[in-house]
Amino acid sequence: MSHLGRFAGHRPRRQRVNESRGQSVERSTSKFENKPFGASSARVPRAELAAGAAARQTASVGGQLGELDAAYFRGLEQAGIRLNPAQIAAVRCTEGPLLTLAGAGSGKTSTLVCRTGYLLDVRGIEPSGILLLTFSSKAAAEMRERIAGLPGIGEYEAGRIQARTFHSFCLWLLFSQGGQKEIFGDTRRQHIQLQQIMRELSLQDAYPPENLLALLSSYKVNLMTAQQLPEKSEADRQMKRILLRYEAWKEENGKIDFDDVLTGAHAMLKQRPELLERLRRRFTHLMVDEFQDTNLLQYEIVKMIAAPRNNLMVVGDDDQTIYSFNGARSEFILEFEKLYPKARVITLDINYRSVPAIVGLGNEVIRHNKMRRNKTLRAANGGSLLPAYMRPDSADDEANEVVEFIRREVAAGRREYGDFAILYRSSSSNRAVLEQLVIRDIPHIDYGDGRLLYEHWLVKPVLDHMRLSINRRDFDAMPSVLPTLYIARDKGMAHIRETDAGRPKKGPLVHLLTLPGLKDFQLDKIRQRLEMIRSLKGLVPAAAITQIRQSFYDAYIQAGEHSEQTSHREMLKEMLDELETSAGRFDSIVSFLAFVDDMLLRNQQTAAVKSQAQGNRVALMTIHKSKGLEFPVVFLIGASEGTLPHSSALGADSLRDTRVGLEGDASYAEALEEERRLAYVAVTRAKEQLFVSSPAMQRGKKAAVSRFLLSAFGQDTSASDAASRAEFGGRRVGAPDPGRFGKVRTGRMGRADAQPGSSGQSRGAAAPARTQSVPVWLCTSDSCVAWTRIMHSKDMNAAHKPCPLCGSPMKKGRKDVPV
Incomplete structure (x- = not known):
């Protein structure tokens, strides 16, 4: 039996383990x-297995090929390259527009490479007359290398082909036309x-620079300029x-950024018809x-050069269009056929x-999209392993299970660390699993920015306020606090250090009260902040x-x-919610900050030996980063409502930064x-x-299993769609959640399954209320259902507490309460 038999429906053995509360409970060794x-439905989706002849056809089978064609494909076979009928058809279609729909893993690169060889070897096209555009320099280099390895084609011919990224070509x-401006790409x-x-x-610090650059880029790739930015609000203005000042600075200093490379090439082709004509002839x-992945600007450049011959082959998969934020x-x-009515469409569906079972799951997930080309992939490879699903309690439980599974597989010699990839919807979702990998010293590579959650510019000021509550003379923690008081860092810190040198204070931030030029309301804000920092010390970290x-x-x-209301604001809120979730595991601010500092130190040591090659390391990346890659084993984590689909998509019809021309239902449908x-x-x-994991709690709130998984198993998800849309679209994105760690209160419930404040309605009467898990004292008496929320570290550290209602002892635990 396969070592994964337990994941295919076999009942796992059970063992007794000690929980953090010291209780012995029964838990499955595998979830x-x-x-x-x-x-x-118990039916497991499976793709049809492509017959051998369809999967890899020899050139000699068809008999319809001409002598030159047959000789070319026989040469490919002798070199170990065997194409299926659809691939051969795409290779031989060399005149006029061609759309090649290439499903996931369907051999599109082989098709492009062999078609290039066919143009050179059979059609006699000059190498310099072929322009092959892609989106990464790695892909372009791979294309050139594979073309050079084709029978009868050497490195010299391959080197004359223009195989470039869009930016490299532009x-x-x-x-080539005398441009001398410096690339300002750092x-x-x-x-x-x-x-x-x-x-x-x-x-000062009014807008995150990455937001400004993203806004400017979105206009440029849609053939607009900074002059056309809106002026509807003060923020817009x-x-x-x-951004107008930024554009002027670049012009004055002879610099262009990567978007300017594309806009400059496009403008040059529009303004110089003789140059465009030379490119068309070549x-x-x-x-x-x-x-x-093509945006409007790139597509316009391609169309201009391809006309009027339109010997244009485009290869892609509409089911993998995931970069709309970049203009795709x-x-x-x-x-495609609207622009090119004579276009031929060939589908690579193997x-x-x-x-x-993996191909089949993909088919069932994507077929529920309405705006797509109809195609169902078949599988060329056999295999009986099924996708496995997990429903952990939280992201931390999820990380424990995933990392422990990886450790066991490697220890048993069944896998190497480099076989594994962990994928997630948004960068903040890797917090728990990254911590587990770091703590256990498991080799890994983070393909994000390499920073922990605690290093993010958004999170650091929160942590620094907590640091100051413990040590009010922590000068390193002060600079990030100043912008939140609308005081310039350099000016504020210079005043604090200079004043404190003559009159040292227990809390040097108080020197801000003597900073020249502050108005009365600013002084009031400083006093309030100083008082708040002092009040944090007695709180548990999540409450702080x-x-x-x-x-x-x-x-x-x-x-x-x-x-x-923007999706960026939703991402910011998500990070802060994740910080609260992380802090909820600790009893005191001191212990939480000690953990954070330890994680930062460990991560710095890991980063010191980081290289871009995965090697024998577990790969962590967002789904966006993973496109085009493949791994023997994939863990998809966070496959729950609100994360995948993401809350920003579920609330898309209320966001400002959705696609131009799409509003309300159209915006929501496109985002979903x-x-x-x-x-x-x-x-x-x-x-x-x-392996797919759907945590029951995400950032302190209950989360249903992703509708994308349930619909793949034939379940109607319209009810959950309505509930999620009401929840995420009906609230103000980014606004603080009311009731989060509010006042300590005592609740009394009339029924064991009731929630405080419930009306006793039937379960189907309304969408379930949003909840969060909080630390509480629970009465141990069978006849009493009282509970009290834990807010202060002295309560968390206490060994016992009498029930305020019946006087019986209370025990520590956690409780789901409405948000």
Whole structure:
């Protein structure tokens, strides 16, 4: 039996383990099952297995090929390259527009490479007449290398082919025409320049630089300029002033960024028809890889060069359009024949990557999208392993299970660390699993920014307020506090240090009260902040974070976003919620900060030896980062409502930063379909094994299993859709949640299954209330159901407590309470 037999429906053995509360309970050694929790159907989706002849056809089978064609394909076979009928058809279609729909793992790169060889070897096209565009320099280099390895084609011919990224090609074009501006592509330097501009405009730290750059980029890739930025609100006007100043600074200093490379090439082609005509004569055949990732600006450049011959082959998969935030549009594939009525469409529908059950799950996940080309993938590879599903209590339980499974597999010699990838919807979702990998010294590589949650610019001020509550002379913690008081860091810290040198204080922040130029209301805010910092010391860390957020920080962040409802604001709230969840495991601020410092130190040591190659390390990355990659074993974590699909998508019809021209139901439908495409991409990264985890609690709130999983098993998810849309679309995105760690209270429930404040309605009468798990004292008397929330560290550290209602002893525990 396979070592994974227990994941395929076999009942796992059970063992007794000690819980953190010291109680002995029964728990399964494995939480994985062969269908998602709550799935109504036991039928496991499986893809049809492609017959051998269809999966890999020899060139000699068909008989319809001409002599030259047959000789070319026989040469490929002798080199170990065997194509199926659809791939051969795409290779031989060399004249006119061609849309090649390439499903996940369907061999699109082999098709592009062999088609290039066919153009050279059979059609006699000059190598310099072929333009092959893709989206990463790694992919372009791989294309050139594989083309050079084809029979009869050497490195010289392959080197003459223009196989480039869009940016590389446009940069080549600009420089070939005398362009001399310096590339200003270092993100850190861009951020510094924007911060400098904001200081000059007296808008210190008003907007995160990454938000400003993303806004500017979205306009440029949609053929608009900074001059066309909106001016509907004061926030709009301020951002426009900043970005216009940024654009002017680049022009004055002879610099261009990566978007400018594309806009500059596009403008040059529009303004110089003789240059465009030369390019059209030279490049007789164009091919575009990953066409679903193309934005409007890139598509316009391709169309201009391809015309009027239109010998244009585009290869892509509308089901993998997941970069709408970068301007990618699925309609470019969906409406290809509208622009090119004579276009031929060929579908590559055989998956060579994954076992049938993984391909089948992907098929069932994506088929519920309405805005897509109809295609169902078949599997070329056999295999009986099934995807396995887990329903852990929380993200921390999830991380424990995942990392322990990886450790066991490697220890048993069944896998190497490099076989595993852990995928998640958003970067903040890796907090728990990254901590487990670091704590257990398991080799791993984080393909994000390499920073822990605790290092993020949003989180650091919260932690520094907590540090100051423990040590009010912590000068390192002060700089991040000052912007939240709308005081410039450099000016404020210089005043604090200078004044404290002559008159040392127990809490040097008090020197801000003598900072010249402050108004009365600012002085009041400083006094309130100093009092709040002193009050934090007695709180448990989760309550301290809530106090910081409710007192000022949520409002400060919203002010930075100028109260606009954006998906970015939702991401910020998600990070702070995750910080509260992490802090909820600790009894005191001191112990929490000690853990944070230990994690930061360990992560720095790991980062010191980091390289971009995975090697024999567990890979961690967002689903977006994983597109185009494959791994023997994939863990998809956080597959719960509110995370996948993400809350920003569920509330898309109330957000400001949705696609232009899409509002209300249209915006919601588009966002939800992209979330489903993300789920599809995640599932189809796995070659041999797939594990999917759907935590029951996400950031202190109950979370249902992702509708994408349940619908794949035939379940109607319309009810959960309505509930989630009401929850995430009906609230103000980014606003603080009421009731989070509010006043200590005693609750009395009339029924064992009732929640405080419940009306006793039937379960189906309304959508379930949002809840969070909080630390509480529980009465031990069978006849009393009293409970009291724990807010202060002295309560958390106490060994016992009498019930305020019946006097019986109380014990510590946790309780789900409405938010």
